[in-house]
Amino acid sequence: MxxxxxxxxxxxxxxxxxxxxxxxxxxxxxxxxxxxxxxxxxxxxxxxxxxxxxxxxxxxxxxxxxxxxxxxxxxxxxxxxxxxxxxxxxxxxxxxxxxxxxxxxxxxxxxxxxxxxxxxxxxxxxxxDFVTSQLIKSLTTESNGNPADQLGLNDREKRFIELACSDLTYVEIADKMCVSPRTVDGYRESVFLKMNIKSRVGMVLEAIKLNIVSLGNI
The missing domain is CATH 3.40.50.2300 (Response regulator)
Structure with a gap:
C-alpha cells in the first residue's frame, strides 16, 4: 500500500x-x-x-x-x-x-x-545536520536515574536549558537570568559539551528525550 x-x-x-x-x-x-x-x-x-x-x-x-x-x-x-x-x-x-x-x-x-x-x-x-548523528541514535534509548545529574548539569545550566526551549533569544535569556550575554554564552558552551550536541535544536530535542524539560512546559 x-x-x-x-x-x-x-x-x-x-x-x-x-x-x-x-x-x-x-x-x-x-x-x-x-x-x-x-x-x-x-x-x-x-x-x-x-x-x-x-x-x-x-x-x-x-x-x-x-x-x-x-x-x-x-x-x-x-x-x-x-x-x-x-x-x-x-x-x-x-x-x-x-x-x-x-x-x-x-x-x-x-x-x-x-x-x-x-x-x-x-x-x-x-x-x-542541525542535529548530530549521535543524538539521532540516542533518541530511542532509555536513561536511568536523573538525566540532568548524570550529565553533570548544575542548576544554572538546567535553568538555561528550560529557557532555551522557548522562543526567547539568547539575549532575552540573559535578561531573564539576570546575567550578561557573555555568561549565557558560557552556559551554552558548557551545556553543548555535557550533552554532546552542536546546536540549539539538538539541545531541545535531547532535553525533551531525557525529560529534562517536558513538552507541556515549552
Missing part, C-alpha cells in the same frame, strides 16, 4: 512541483494539494486522511506552526514534514515543538526529500 501524501503550500507552483516530484518516488501517492491550513482541515473533515503532510511554514492566516499544532492536537497519527526557506534555529525549534517530525529547507535535493519521507514514514522523524 502506498504512503498517502498531502501538500500544503500557498505557492501553487511550488505545490505542483512538489507533487510531481513525490509522485515519481516509488511507494508514494499525493492525494491532494491545498494552499492553506483551512483547506487542509476541510479535506480532513471529509475523511481524506494522509499519512504525511508536507507543510509550508510561511503561509498567511494560518501558518505552518499553527497547522502543525492543530494536527498534533486533532490528528496525532498524521506525520508532518515541514518545508521552509527559513533556516533559523528558532523556527526549527518551534516547528518541532508544535509537532513536526522533520524540517527541510526548500532548496534541498530531491534525494534528501525522498530520504526524509522514508524516515518520517518509518521512524516518525527526520533530522538534518
Amino acid at each position: 502506498k504512503t498517502k501524501i498531502a501538500i500544503v503550500d500557498d505557492h501553487e507552483l511550488m505545490a505542483k512541483a512538489l507533487s510531481g516530484l513525490v509522485e515519481k518516488f516509488e511507494g508514494y501517492d499525493v492525494i491532494f494539494e491545498v494552499s492553506s491550513g483551512a483547506a487542509l482541515i476541510q479535506r480532513l473533515q471529509i475523511n481524506m486522511i494522509p499519512d504525511i503532510v508536507l507543510l509550508d511554514v510561511s503561509m498567511p492566516d494560518m501558518d505552518g506552526y499553527e497547522v502543525s499544532f492543530w494536527l498534533k492536537s486533532n490528528y496525532p497519527e498524521i506525520k508532518v514534514l515541514a518545508l521552509s526557506m527559513n533556516d533559523k534555529e528558532e523556527a526549527i525549534i518551534k516547528m518541532l515543538r508544535n509537532g513536526a517530525g522533520g524540517y527541510l529547507l526548500k532548496g534541498c535535493k530531491p534525494q534528501e526529500l525522498k530520504h526524509a519521507l522514508e524516515s518520517v514514514s518509518q521512524k516518525g522523524f527526520y533530522y538534518t
